Amino acid sequence: MTDLIAVLYIVAFALFIYGLMGLTGPRTAVRGNWIAAVGMVIAVVATLLTPGMGNWVLIALGIGIGIVVGVPAARRVKMTAMPQMVALFNGVGGGAVALIAWVEFRTTDGYSAEPRYIAIASLFAALIGSISFWGSLIAFGKLQEILPGRPITLRALQQPLNIVLLLAAVGCAVAVIAGVDAEVLMIVLLLAAAVLGLMVVLPIGGADMPVVISLLNAFTGLSAAAMGLALDNTALIVAGMIVGASGSILTNLMAKAMNRSIPAIVAGGFGGTTAVASGTREERPVRSTTAADTAVQLAYASKVVVVPGYGMAVAQAQHAVREMGQLLESKGISVSYAIHPVAGRMPGHMNVLLAEADVPYEQLKEMDDINSEFPQTDVALVIGANDVTNPAARSDPNSPIYGMPILDVSASRSVIVLKRSMSSGFAGIDNDLFYEPRTSMLFGDAKSSVGEVVEELKNL
Amino acid sequence: MTDLIAVLYIVAFALFIYGLMGLTGPRTAVRGNWIAAVGMVIAVVATLLTPGMGNWVLIALGIGIGIVVGVPAARRVKMTAMPQMVALFNGVGGGAVALIAWVEFRTTDGYSAEPRYIAIASLFAALIGSISFWGSLIAFGKLQEILPGRPITLRALQQPLNIVLLLAAVGCAVAVIAGVDAEVLMIVLLLAAAVLGLMVVLPIGGADMPVVISLLNAFTGLSAAAMGLALDNTALIVAGMIVGASGSILTNLMAKAMNRSIPAIVAGGFGGTTAVASGTREERPVRSTTAADTAVQLAYASKVVVVPGYGMAVAQAQHAVREMGQLLESKGISVSYAIHPVAGRMPGHMNVLLAEADVPYEQLKEMDDINSEFPQTDVALVIGANDVTNPAARSDPNSPIYGMPILDVSASRSVIVLKRSMSSGFAGIDNDLFYEPRTSMLFGDAKSSVGEVVEELKNL
Amino acid sequence: MVETVPLSVGVVRESIPDERRVALVPKLVERLVRRGLRVVVEPGAGAGVLLADELFTAAGAELGDAWHADLVLKVSPPTAEEVARLKAGTVLIGFLKPLSDVEGVAALEEAGVTAFAMESIPRITRAQAMDALSSQSSVAGYRAVLLAAERLTRFFPMLTTAAGTVPPAKVLVLGAGVAGLQALATAKRLGARTTGYDVRPEVADQVRSVGAQWLDLGIEAVGEGGYARELTEQERAEQQRRLTEAITQFDVVVTTALVPGRKAPTLVTAEAVRGMPAGGVVVDLAGESGGNCELTEPGRDVVAHDVTICSPLNLAAEMPGHASELYARNVTELVELLVDAEGRLALDFSDEIVAGACVAGRERGES
Amino acid sequence: MVETVPLSVGVVRESIPDERRVALVPKLVERLVRRGLRVVVEPGAGAGVLLADELFTAAGAELGDAWHADLVLKVSPPTAEEVARLKAGTVLIGFLKPLSDVEGVAALEEAGVTAFAMESIPRITRAQAMDALSSQSSVAGYRAVLLAAERLTRFFPMLTTAAGTVPPAKVLVLGAGVAGLQALATAKRLGARTTGYDVRPEVADQVRSVGAQWLDLGIEAVGEGGYARELTEQERAEQQRRLTEAITQFDVVVTTALVPGRKAPTLVTAEAVRGMPAGGVVVDLAGESGGNCELTEPGRDVVAHDVTICSPLNLAAEMPGHASELYARNVTELVELLVDAEGRLALDFSDEIVAGACVAGRERGES
Amino acid sequence: MLVESLAVLVLAGFVGFTVISKVPNTLHTPLMSGTNAIHGIVLLGGLVVLGLGADGVLNKILLVIAIAFGTINVVGGFLVTDRMLGMFKQRKDRADD
Amino acid sequence: MLVESLAVLVLAGFVGFTVISKVPNTLHTPLMSGTNAIHGIVLLGGLVVLGLGADGVLNKILLVIAIAFGTINVVGGFLVTDRMLGMFKQRKDRADD
Numbered sequence A, B: 001m002t003d004l005i006a007v008l009y010i011v012a013f014a015l016f017i018y019g020l021m022g023l024t025g026p027r028t029a030v031r032g033n034w035i036a037a038v039g040m041v042i043a044v045v046a047t048l049l050t051p052g053m054g055n056w057v058l059i060a061l062g063i064g065i066g067i068v069v070g071v072p073a074a075r076r077v078k079m080t081a082m083p084q085m086v087a088l089f090n091g092v093g094g095g096a097v098a099l100i101a102w103v104e105f106r107t108t109d110g111y112s113a114e115p116r117y118i119a120i121a122s123l124f125a126a127l128i129g130s131i132s133f134w135g136s137l138i139a140f141g142k143l144q145e146i147l148p149g150r151p152i153t154l155r156a157l158q159q160p161l162n163i164v165l166l167l168a169a170v171g172c173a174v175a176v177i178a179g180v181d182a183e184v185l186m187i188v189l190l191l192a193a194a195v196l197g198l199m200v201v202l203p204i205g206g207a208d209m210p211v212v213i214s215l216l217n218a219f220t221g222l223s224a225a226a227m228g229l230a231l232d233n234t235a236l237i238v239a240g241m242i243v244g245a246s247g248s249i250l251t252n253l254m255a256k257a258m259n260r261s262i263p264a265i266v267a268g269g270f271g272g273t274t275a276v277a278s279g280t281r282e283e284r285p286v287r288s289t290t291a292a293d294t295a296v297q298l299a300y301a302s303k304v305v306v307v308p309g310y311g312m313a314v315a316q317a318q319h320a321v322r323e324m325g326q327l328l329e330s331k332g333i334s335v336s337y338a339i340h341p342v343a344g345r346m347p348g349h350m351n352v353l354l355a356e357a358d359v360p361y362e363q364l365k366e367m368d369d370i371n372s373e374f375p376q377t378d379v380a381l382v383i384g385a386n387d388v389t390n391p392a393a394r395s396d397p398n399s400p401i402y403g404m405p406i407l408d409v410s411a412s413r414s415v416i417v418l419k420r421s422m423s424s425g426f427a428g429i430d431n432d433l434f435y436e437p438r439t440s441m442l443f444g445d446a447k448s449s450v451g452e453v454v455e456e457l458k459n460l
Numbered sequence C, D: 001m002v003e004t005v006p007l008s009v010g011v012v013r014e015s016i017p018d019e020r021r022v023a024l025v026p027k028l029v030e031r032l033v034r035r036g037l038r039v040v041v042e043p044g045a046g047a048g049v050l051l052a053d054e055l056f057t058a059a060g061a062e063l064g065d066a067w068h069a070d071l072v073l074k075v076s077p078p079t080a081e082e083v084a085r086l087k088a089g090t091v092l093i094g095f096l097k098p099l100s101d102v103e104g105v106a107a108l109e110e111a112g113v114t115a116f117a118m119e120s121i122p123r124i125t126r127a128q129a130m131d132a133l134s135s136q137s138s139v140a141g142y143r144a145v146l147l148a149a150e151r152l153t154r155f156f157p158m159l160t161t162a163a164g165t166v167p168p169a170k171v172l173v174l175g176a177g178v179a180g181l182q183a184l185a186t187a188k189r190l191g192a193r194t195t196g197y198d199v200r201p202e203v204a205d206q207v208r209s210v211g212a213q214w215l216d217l218g219i220e221a222v223g224e225g226g227y228a229r230e231l232t233e234q235e236r237a238e239q240q241r242r243l244t245e246a247i248t249q250f251d252v253v254v255t256t257a258l259v260p261g262r263k264a265p266t267l268v269t270a271e272a273v274r275g276m277p278a279g280g281v282v283v284d285l286a287g288e289s290g291g292n293c294e295l296t297e298p299g300r301d302v303v304a305h306d307v308t309i310c311s312p313l314n315l316a317a318e319m320p321g322h323a324s325e326l327y328a329r330n331v332t333e334l335v336e337l338l339v340d341a342e343g344r345l346a347l348d349f350s351d352e353i354v355a356g357a358c359v360a361g362r363e364r365g366e367s
Numbered sequence E, F: 001m002l003v004e005s006l007a008v009l010v011l012a013g014f015v016g017f018t019v020i021s022k023v024p025n026t027l028h029t030p031l032m033s034g035t036n037a038i039h040g041i042v043l044l045g046g047l048v049v050l051g052l053g054a055d056g057v058l059n060k061i062l063l064v065i066a067i068a069f070g071t072i073n074v075v076g077g078f079l080v081t082d083r084m085l086g087m088f089k090q091r092k093d094r095a096d097d
């Protein structure tokens, strides 16, 4: 029987790994998720097969409660509320670890008969689990707007208090490891960790929350691995450690994508100065995106309209644009180019460039023809154009460009704008398009940006 | 002490993994190799620290002999003889496994007191180790031309004999596992495996040898892992298994790159039909290459000359060629384009295309200017040109193109020709350039081939 | 003015020799007719563009006396006889050279005509569709390069052939406005190596955006606060010296440098021409304003120092088909601005375009 | 023949009007002088190319009576007076129209001249550097498109502007030899949509290799064994019908279809021209052999059915600079083949190039 | 014992590191959610400790809660991830048409 | 015990698989040679068995040979690999200039 369990465990975590690999690619993600879920079922079944298992009623009760609570919660949550749901699920995972560690402490009389590394692992799990649980609850509260999204901080007190709490928790742990087996130590440890979790997450602004959730997720993984060491359960070690490792990488990727650094975010939790960055953006937030994301969005569109402008000419990006167009077409995506009558700086500027790059004439669409197609367009890719897409030309009679017909890109499902900065075009005016919720900005020289998108497309 | 050893082992195999990762990229390969070597030193030191180690003299003797034999062999071997050297080193590794298993058998009285899985692992190690040892010796002999390179086979007898040998070896193993502990069984097992190793490799032709060596290498890794299981040595398990897994992937990659399938090659060893393919190429062998290889060669050149011809025009590959040129330049490589007066099908054909793709005029070199530069050129990249590079124009007075000045590409250190097939150009004659030892062919439509090279270059 | 009868729009036949354009083409006749206007076309108006009268009538126009229409559309400025044919109260639209042909405009004023000059439409974004200067400059820039290629005794593109290698022609464009940029783009297309220059340094990026190099004369004209400062006399001389030196490197020079209402600046000196390779070509698009080249004789081809200097006066008219189409679209947009929803004339002089374009008879229009 | 005195090579002045080319340019004078030859240039020989006599003398030539040189280089076939100026025993090199101008060749023979026709050089690989037909056809193909762009009343490239969108011109090239391919490439550069056609189906790939489409008339002419078979009368008619239909889709048609020594095939019928858009252009490069267009009047511009049909007879001469340079290189290669290492005339008639190119006085040459 | 546990730890870490290399931004959140579901594996810890006999009411209550928590983590995690991946499913359907 | 050994085996296998993904052909042989050197780790087996006491002359001889073999495999393997990588070293030197 133990051999069977061993094999089932191996199969289970092999499926986790395989599933995770799948989750990193758009084509395989859905399947990857279910493969990992199958792995989980196998792991649970294997555990239940352990010789000498009992307490079946309570086990069934626990699992039952979990299902009754978890399934509807996951089913009903709105798409927009997903991140806080993940925070919550992560939190309860951490809570479970903390609780198990506590029971472990109680049933072993403070690890009196266990090797020291088991005590260390178990207490580590308790500490991290508790922080994760309470920290995640705060994250949930902030995102769900139960708590205010802005940073809540104790100012100067923040940092000393956090340090005191950390020292208290670690102190209790050291005492236990040293052999003191009063349960109060464990309870103080759990409480101190809990308050620490609250205090660290409260000062972090809503914009940084996803990164924090991911970080807590990685921590929970580590705590699970520690618990696995303590319980000598290989499945826990492997799965926990994989989550710990992949979670940290992922946190890093996410922080990079948001132009934030993890130390800065965490420092915020410890009373450092971080909140400013998220503050200034508030009034006119701009969503910036990456070449990889642009590539995914393009690859999963069925209709893409490229809107070239003066910036494409300055960057001399026409050849790269053409290559991108061809790549998309080879994936069965319809691609056209919307040529505004005054795009660029001379009549026919875009034509000259696109002809040079050998874009077929059939794909060049005049403004009047293409404007009716934007509502069916999945992605409008604005490459170095600005004024010719500016809605002020329609809405603002005081604008210098009022009355000019414009390309109606904002009617499409999603708009991606490639330019180097937020600076204005020929007419020298701001463009509201860039601040619309469906718009995201891919900053950089048009030629290099398009080049990167092409590369990403090839890797998809 | 055991804790220290444990940690050292972990460090060692972490270094192996890290080193292997490095070995997969041209930039990091050299360092990767030395990192893995450091890991090995740490593993050896850790082992020597094991409490209760003795027999120091003998250990020193063994290691001493190994160094005295191995270092000069590795130092002196000619670059062209590298593959057989690898075969030899792989073989002795396999031999070591087989010997250790044999001793293990002797010291445990046929595993009488050990759990069954230890016996299984040890016998598996013995079997594979012995096959690897003898098989590698044959591979060495063939490549070193001590044995004839052509397939040596017993025809119809081959397959039955192999099967008998395999059954004999496995039979002995089963008997031992079942409890029979006569040493003769072990010896028969080792001998049967040895003959099997010989018989399987002998019928394989010289061209397939690298793949076979890689396969034997993977097998040796597996045998080391099995030995690790038997000796309960984690370092062996990890390192052996990593080699086993990565070795199989690598074998697969190598076979693909050579347009061969592993089953077909192995089938040859078991008396199947495979030898034909390597036979027909003999008289006028052509080296075909891949986009990845072309990319590496280009990326590590300092001077590249592109020789465009009619094929580039037909494929309309000019934009892709230009992109490749730019990429290479951004890596600090000098790129020029050698324009033959009659390349293409009309005067100035190449100029029109390259100007369309915006290749700077400065990079276009006339024939007389560039011919003196070929001897300093690392790679001449011939893209769809044929007649204009044909040495027959100089050497063969009967050729229809005799007397035409040609681009002297064969003076460069390496020539890569991109065309779809071996078929001839406008003049309808064969081109000796394609068969020269320094020439390799990248078959396929010029546009897609260049596209692939570009992609590979970006990944370097 | 006219209340019940629909407003009539007259399309007249151009009388100046070599003016092959026409102010309206059938496609746009249709559009005006749909707006409720009557379009009267003088027979033969489209002859220069090879547009037969039937094509106009098929589009909804009538043939007749276009000069007596309420709104008369022209391309070139009217001659004295033509002004005489206009009845008082007529609204005239066309190129009227308001800055240089002061008498012509005065004559119109005298004749009681309300005149809108296409040149005077303010170059604001909203007026881009009426910007006939741009559309005709585009044509001129393109044609200037064709003309240069025609006259040059050499190839524009580089060609490597069995009979030797031909280097690409070097083309310099002075003045990178609409015509200049179009010329740069066209020359690049034909395979030449192109370079552009302008006094406005901010145009450098635009020059590069058509694949050309920017000719940097190395004179910094940036003063305090980033504003351009007036060049000293010495600097100006130094600039001219360097330009002259630069010009000698080029096979073809196309000049388009204009300063509205003033004599065109002299950029290509006789000395520069002497330095150019034999067989070279200068195309001077500023001929009408005196020319950018010292040796220019407006409207004529001159060969001096083995260099051909062309100064076509009305290059757009040499490609009447598209020139007319684009011009007709510009004019139509203006007409639509002058007419209300019911097709009645409604001159709203509070509109900066209407006010800016009106060069004669504004009071009458306002009445 | 001449033993001690170096061989003299004469560069004469072309007398035919409009022939602006010259048979040798200074760069190649140098090369011949280095080979030990004496080059004698008739004063004013380079005038058409704007090459002053001093440039020739600077390169090592002497001015003098070029007609009495041992080897006389020309571009166009000599007129009767010119033949009279040649002394017996002279070697003449130039375009001599050996297939069409039978009398001219006979006159040379009579005058005791050994004549090499550039047209007759076999088109083998080794002779590519002497292939003046190719080099001059390249020039002609390029110029034909410039001419068409000049004459067309429309833009070649597509332009989307504030005043409307201009579609790209459609250009059809019939006959995809050297001139045809160059024409296709040039028109593509200028932004036109290009299509090519030829009777030889294997040219389809070459047409595509310059970015043009292949006009498939849908008539299979592949017979047994992959050889082209003669078309039946009916098929030929069908082919002509489809071609006529196709031509009406194009703004510009450039024809270059020649069959050596025969009348050029008629490809563009009057009916096809009638179907073309008004303002269209036909450039017929086959004018000299009768023209590919029914309405062609060789050497003149005709306007029929609102389409301009040009048939320039000597297009290469209109770009004399590079045309002369390329031709001079071709001629020089041939001269070098006719001269031995010591700079003496050595006609080796066992060489297929020498034998093929010689159209008159072979016996004399062999003596 | 310890060697092997450590080895497992380190190797699992390596696997975790190498599995995540380049992930498009769009997949960051689903991936986070997926890994989150996987650490619900702590459920196993609860099962083992409770199943192999934990005495005392408090212990039992705590463990039932822990198991419930773990189950929520697992079940909710996988379901939410799947919903997030809706966009990519759509495409698959389309491709299947 | 067995679970952990198996876990190590499987995880190591996974690591081996993921480490090798796309290798340019030029690196195939060096990579093969490098992995070859690593399986020289069997040397450790010889050391343990001999060091922790193997009796009998034959056993000792066999083990000395095994150790010698293992050492050759390791030392030769790494050295040969390094030499094969000469091409890539050259470039590094150049870049350092």
Ligand SMILES: NC(=O)c1ccc[n+]([C@@H]2O[C@H](COP(=O)([O-])OP(=O)(O)OC[C@H]3O[C@@H](n4cnc5c(N)ncnc54)[C@H](OP(=O)(O)O)[C@@H]3O)[C@@H](O)[C@H]2O)c1
Pocket: A308, A309, A310, A311, A312, A314, A315, A341, A342, A343, A344, A345, A346, A347, A348, A349, A383, A384, A385, A386, A387, A388, A389, A418, A419, A420, A421, A422, A423, A424, A425, A426, A427, A444, A445, A446, A447, C125, C128, C134
């Ligand atoms: N077509 C004509 O005939 C003509 C003539 C004269 C004036 N205009 C006017 O020009 C304007 C044309 O509109 P448009 O949308 O084409 O251009 P635009 O409004 O001038 O905007 C161009 C944008 O491209 C970006 N850009 C510049 N260089 C870039 C690079 N290397 N990579 C990426 N982005 C780059 C700039 O933003 P960053 O700096 O942030 O990158 C800029 O906002 C209109 O206002 C029109 O009225 C047209």
Ligand SMILES: NC(=O)c1ccc[n+]([C@@H]2O[C@H](COP(=O)([O-])OP(=O)(O)OC[C@H]3O[C@@H](n4cnc5c(N)ncnc54)[C@H](OP(=O)(O)O)[C@@H]3O)[C@@H](O)[C@H]2O)c1
Pocket: B308, B309, B310, B311, B312, B314, B315, B341, B342, B343, B344, B345, B346, B347, B348, B349, B383, B384, B385, B386, B387, B388, B389, B418, B419, B420, B421, B422, B423, B424, B425, B426, B427, B444, B445, B446, B447, D125, D128, D134
């Ligand atoms: N320039 C002129 O004026 C002129 C005029 C007439 C004739 N010629 C003659 O043409 C020849 C020119 O020499 P060249 O070296 O440029 O061309 P070439 O000798 O004709 O060779 C072209 C090669 O390109 C390959 N190719 C064709 N399509 C391809 C594609 N899509 N992708 C990749 N490769 C492709 C073909 O091989 P695969 O089929 O195996 O791919 C062919 O061998 C000379 O013999 C010259 O004398 C020149």
Ligand SMILES: NC(=O)c1ccc[n+]([C@@H]2O[C@H](COP(=O)([O-])OP(=O)(O)OC[C@H]3O[C@@H](n4cnc5c(N)ncnc54)[C@H](O)[C@@H]3O)[C@@H](O)[C@H]2O)c1
Pocket: A345, C123, C124, C125, C128, C131, C133, C134, C137, C174, C175, C176, C177, C178, C179, C180, C197, C198, C199, C200, C256, C257, C258, C259, C260, C265, C267
């Ligand atoms: N608002 C709009 O949308 C709009 C529409 C059309 C044109 N424009 C802009 O107006 C500008 C003028 O266009 P244009 O073609 O009518 O100009 P233009 O024909 O009046 O002049 C041509 C060019 O000559 C240059 N020039 C003058 N003196 C010079 C000298 N001494 N040396 C060198 N160059 C000299 C000018 O700077 C100008 O660029 C352009 O930059 C164009 O982008 C804007």
Ligand SMILES: NC(=O)c1ccc[n+]([C@@H]2O[C@H](COP(=O)([O-])OP(=O)(O)OC[C@H]3O[C@@H](n4cnc5c(N)ncnc54)[C@H](O)[C@@H]3O)[C@@H](O)[C@H]2O)c1
Pocket: B345, D123, D124, D125, D128, D131, D133, D134, D137, D174, D175, D176, D177, D178, D179, D180, D197, D198, D199, D200, D256, D257, D258, D259, D260, D265, D267
């Ligand atoms: N050996 C060499 O290296 C070399 C050198 C130069 C040219 N060539 C080849 O020789 C060929 C002829 O070149 P050219 O330019 O001197 O030819 P050309 O001027 O004699 O004829 C022009 C073209 O017209 C075509 N044509 C004839 N009758 C036609 C008809 N009824 N309809 C349509 N097309 C018709 C011909 O096929 C030819 O392609 C070319 O294909 C060229 O590639 C080879």
